[in-house]
Amino acid sequence: MPKSDSNKSIRIGTRATKLAIRQAEILSQEIINKKIAKIDNIEIIPIKSSGDYVSASIGPYDGKLLFTKEIDQALIDERIDIAAHSVKDLESNLAAELELYGVLEREDPRDALITTDKFDNIDDLPRNCLIGSASPRREAIIRSIREDVRVIEYRGNFETRIKKLIGKEVDATFLAMAGIKRLNYKGCYILPIETKEFLPAAGQGAIGLIIRKDDTRAREIVTKLNHQESFDCIQAERKVMEKFGGSCFQPLAIHAYYLKNDEITIDAVIYSKSGSKNLHLSGNGTSLTIFDIAGDIGQRLLNYYNEHLLNDIN
Known part of the structure; x- marks a missing residue:
């Protein structure tokens, strides 16, 4: 980075x-830890997103952009230098001026069942219990495990969903373990669910670093911050998602991870809305081959969706 x-x-x-x-704040601390800048030279700029004002169903045509477009516009307008997003909130295709140039090291990608009573596993939930979730993926998976449960749309940020749960609006909800750990949340009962049982959303647990394509200074900063192994896995997951146009309104679950021998495994599942039908595909590759493998998996899942699930989901 130039001295200027x-x-x-x-x-x-x-x-x-x-x-x-x-x-x-975690990103800011990483910048300090890597001696890129001192705390006095880092500014966090909170920006209200459209999604933060929505309490009703947002439908499949608004999608993830409701949670990112104001921040991304601030980046395009050069009012900020880096946009820090939860990668699972990102569309697969960003604005033409922007790019996902790196991620911080991925946090726990698992989902967790949150309840006010203690349960040791999903099977222990009361029969016909009411679960709150705005995620088609989570709804499909829980209904594939427990046909008897009822699922209602359950919007809001972390604190809002916890408040609704404590207020007995539902018997249980789901939150990402990454958010639970980052906020050091200790209330309610938290049951982490292994990814083999409950495959996460693409990018879950990762903080994405978005920059303007023409900003060489930001590019240098993010290069120093990027955790390459996490980024390889995130990019592979997003390669699958690209085939679907990136909407979070399809029950699509994707998880890529490194094995000890530097091989990457990717698992992906497309569900019907009811969870009664699904196609689960897996692949293995290196950091050089996994993206082609992920693209092929995405295409095969899309073909299955078009042939078997389109009417069910819509």
Whole structure:
């Protein structure tokens, strides 16, 4: 980085929720730890997103952009230098001026069942219990495991969903373990669910670093921050998602991870809305081959979706 840039502030844009701001703080600390900038030269800029104002169903045509577009516009307008997003909130195709250039080291990608009473596993939940979730993926998976449960749409940020649960609006809900750990949340009962039983969303647990394509200073900063193994896995997951146009309204679960021999495994499942039908595909490759493998998996899942699930999901 040129000396003339070393004292310039690094402006981090993020959603104005408690979890999003915490994630920006984690990014800020990484910048300090890697001696890229001192704390006085880092600015966190909270930005309200459209999705933060929505309590009703947002439908399949608004999707993830409701949670990212204001932050991304601030980046395009050069009001911020880096946008810190939960990768699972990102569309597969970003604005033409922007790119996902790196991620911090991935946190726990698992989902967790959150309840006010203690349960040792999903099978112990009461029969016909009411579960709150706005995620088609989580709804499909829980219904594939427990046909008797009822699922209602359950919107809101981390704190709002916990408040609704404590208020007995539902018997249980799901939250990402990454958010639970980042906020050091200790309330309610938390049952982490292994990924083999409950495959996560693409990018779950990762903080994505979005920059303008023409910003060489931000590019240098993110290069120093990027955790390459996490980024390889995230990019493979997003390669599968690209085939579907990136919407979070299909019950699509994807998880890629490194094995000890530097091989990457990717698992992906497309579900019917009811969870009664699904196709599960897996592949293995290196950091050089996994993206072609992921693209092939995505195409095969899309073909299955078009042939067997389109009417069911819509």
